[in-house]
Amino acid sequence: QQGHVRGKSDLSWMHPMQRTIVETKWTFPGWEREVKWVRRETNISYSSRVLENCQLKQMMHDEGYRRHPKLIKLKSLQL
Numbered sequence: 001q002q003g004h005v006r007g008k009s010d011l012s013w014m015h016p017m018q019r020t021i022v023e024t025k026w027t028f029p030g031w032e033r034e035v036k037w038v039r040r041e042t043n044i045s046y047s048s049r050v051l052e053n054c055q056l057k058q059m060m061h062d063e064g065y066r067r068h069p070k071l072i073k074l075k076s077l078q079l
Helices: 016-023 031-040 044-061 069-077
Strands: none
Touching (some): 016 031
């Protein structure tokens, strides 16, 4: 993987979780920044956390508070 030229359309160098983040059609505010960061990141240890964060942000954006335990708890705490 080292020395590989990273083309915008060639995602073969990415870890599958990174590819999932990059290839998913996000609509939450700030998704472009998240994807741009993932495209540059080579430390894949952050990928699972970033994927979960993107999924949570998307669920909140879509008002899908019943689709994740953390969001269910958050919704129950709101006054």
